[in-house]
Amino acid sequence: MKCVVCKRGETRPGRTTVTLERGGGALVIRNVPAEVCGNCGEAYVTAEVTRSLLESANRTLRAGVELDIREFEAATA
Ligand SMILES: [Zn+2]
Numbered sequence: 001m002k003c004v005v006c007k008r009g010e011t012r013p014g015r016t017t018v019t020l021e022r023g024g025g026a027l028v029i030r031n032v033p034a035e036v037c038g039n040c041g042e043a044y045v046t047a048e049v050t051r052s053l054l055e056s057a058n059r060t061l062r063a064g065v066e067l068d069i070r071e072f073e074a075a076t077a
Pocket residue numbers: 003004005006007008009037038039040041042
């Protein structure tokens with residue numbers, strides 16, 4: 001699709017890193033599947049993946065974790 005940030009690039013399937021913050025904790029998830037703009041690098045994560053990430057953040061940060069870094073596959077297991 002056309003990138004809505006730079007309005008010039010086309011997005012391609014790729015990977016990105018997402019950081020979710022909640023309360024005093026942060027969860028960093030790497031290798032998240034996304035559409036990435038070839039021009040400016042903006043990453044678009046689908047609603048389905050976002051929901052999965054938020055559920056993972058809720059589980060992890062509820063346990064009192066201050067910072068956790070994980071891969072996307074492990075995050076959804
Ligand atoms: Zn762009």
